[in-house]
Amino acid sequence: MSLKSNLHSLKEKYKGTKMAPAFNALHTFLYTPNDTTHNGTHIKVADDLKRTMNTVILAMLPCLIFGMFNAGYQHNLAVGDIQAVTSGFFSSEFWTLDNFMIGFWKIIPLVIVSYGVGLGVEFLFAVIKNHEVEEGYLVTGMLVPLIVPIDIPLWMLAIAVIFGVVIGKEVFGGTGMNILNPALTIRAFLFFAYPTWMSGDKVWVEGAVQRTNDIAAGANLDAISGETILGSLAQGKEIAYSVSDMFLGFIPGSIGETSTLLIILGGLFLIFTKIGSWRIMLSSALGAIVMGLIFNQVVSAGIITESSKFYGLMSTPFWEHLIIGGFAFGVVFMATDPVTASQTNKGKWYYGFFIGFISILIRVFNPAYPEGVMLAILLMNVFAPTIDHYIIQGNIKQRLKRVKVKTA
């Protein structure tokens, strides 16, 4: 008997039992099911939710791989083993096996914990509540390792993932029903529960925390550190990176968020495949630009001077905001989550615009949490249904007006 028919008879055996959802999840991972249409349309498009989610993961893969190289690069750079990149995106200092292996061994455990714990919770809920395991976590599980600092302890990640999946998603009924983006719920949990592991100048470079502890224990080593650009700006420090470093991604930061170039490529891929909403991506960028311009005007009008603690971020040229921090990553991969975003096309414009606008606002005015995009997306997740409500009311009013015109 072939694998196909073996699995088929196993499926029949598990049918109706508690284990059916768990088995089906694994089975459908290997084979698309033999389900046929009943009444209604007798044919269906080739796409299913797995394919949709898979496309998003494909779009993130370059960021993941770049993140592995960058983790090693930042470490080796900090300890002084290598020189900073000099020749653009394909600099030989960056793309070395040594860099990659450091990042690989650091990041793969994060990916495994993220998927293992997250899918474990999903399977558990599917079995208890007797529904199919849904694909939403495939994307969340890949997003999570990309939006945390490299040195985050695995147990923290595990706890955060459990919190995010249960509170962020399952209590609402699973994929498609949640209000907040689960990946950002996980990150927000980490951010507020373990702030020292989510900000500062130690967590962004592999080994920095360990090194600090070693020094405290009496080891004769040089301390290593790396501050994100947002962190430096919030504290009014000079930034040591060029614009091209920021755009190409040779900077410290959460694992997948640094390379704006690759994020843009991923975003274009999502737009081309019609999986991601170009409306949200474009309007978010517009929102950020508008807010950034306003702040730049405030600075050039002399209202805020160098003595102000807001000066650093407020005087940052508006376009630089788009390529520093997690803004690009959040907008492309998380603001566009169809479940938590605005669901009407018109609403997406407002939703995106406010994400961009509020991101920069939070960045500038809240130096303690310079990463504004996370909070901006979560905030707009909450407001998305309200935006949709008003858009749909417009349609309803038009319909009512049609009657009035007639009876008038």
Place this chain on the structure above:
Amino acid sequence: MSKDILIKKGLDIKLKGEAEKTLEKAILSNFYTLRPEDFHGLTPKLISKVGSIINAGDPVFYDKSNENIKFVSPVSGEVIEINRGEKRKILSVKIQADKTQTYKDYGSVNPDTANAEAIKARLLESGCWAFIKQRPYDVIANPNKSPKAIFISGYATAPLAADLDFTLKGKERELQAAVTALGKLTSGKVHVAIGKSSTSPFAGLSGITLHKVSGPHPSGNVGTLINKIDPVNKGEVVWTVNAQDLVIIGELLLTGKFNAERIVALVGSSIEKPRYFVAKLGCEVATIIYDKGIPQDANVRIISGNVLSGKHIKPDGYLDYYSNVITVIPEGDDYELFGWTKPVFNKVSTSRALTFSWLNPKKEYELDTNTNGEHRAFVTTGNYEEVFPLDIYPMQILKACMYKDLDEMEALGMYEVAPEDFALTEFICVSKQPHQDIIRKGLDLMLKEIGE
């Protein structure tokens, strides 16, 4: 005032197995079946009994809620079986056809001179009323309510649809009689849609408002026409009639005979030689599908109607009352290794997520009945709108139907829609939700709670 209508949102699904424009007489079927379920929401009351000898056009049952609405036999012969289901619900009435057909003579009516009451009475008694449907609710029209307009689509854009220009050719006289008669039943207009570059027999008719439509499916759906011309508001009623049924109505008025003959297209990728047949409604599909069609033991889906909205029938099933297409496509009851992740070249998709149907839009596909994935909650947004030309929010109205919020359903435009309007959104649904079924149940709920 005629108006050209250009539909931009939509999707032409190109399938293999379009009917060649040749006409054959179907082998005469021995048995004909009337199924009350073809008439949605009908509770039938039998007139004939097992053993009744009837003419073609004799009533077999009537509508319990309005006994004037009669349903007549397509053939003369003997009622040999009345099939009942749970609670003695009538499932089907089977009639054995005579070798030589006799017709009940209702007498001719001149549609130009007859008054509305006479026409209405004739349509009701002769079984032709069943062809007139109404919106809201997409059910057989309530004869006590006058429609604000009547809509007819003479342009079929559904996948593998019968070409109405071909099937209605030479029927101008019957069509004219029917539209003239129907025109007297409404205070408004009779709107007819035809293809922009077509040679429709409707083009020369008088007493109608002609609209030339173009663009992808569902540009030819009557629901699209209504939405673009004169949408249904609360308290209003419009009627719709399938173009091919106008021929039966017209012939009845002109000759007094209920002639159930209709030109039916046999299509689909499983059919050896797709072509057109002359057949009577209610006939056994077996008489059509096996000759140069499909092998006896083929693993196929036989559909009375088109692939988007038709009914699944068995090989010993019957042509339903409203269909002019029989589609046969392969069943897709098989697994596919890594079907969710590998690049797809042989299936239709509206995305480009490693699906490549966008590369050659002219290609004709051989799709089967596999769902290509499992049923899920609504997740993706914005894709329905790309194929849904009505001024309605499709996902929101579907959700309103699912949580049964009558006020919201009404506000979002439930009076304007029929299940078939949601066929394309169902086809492209990544979550494989049964859109048409959701809308049908929503309409039924409204009909029950709010009523006509």
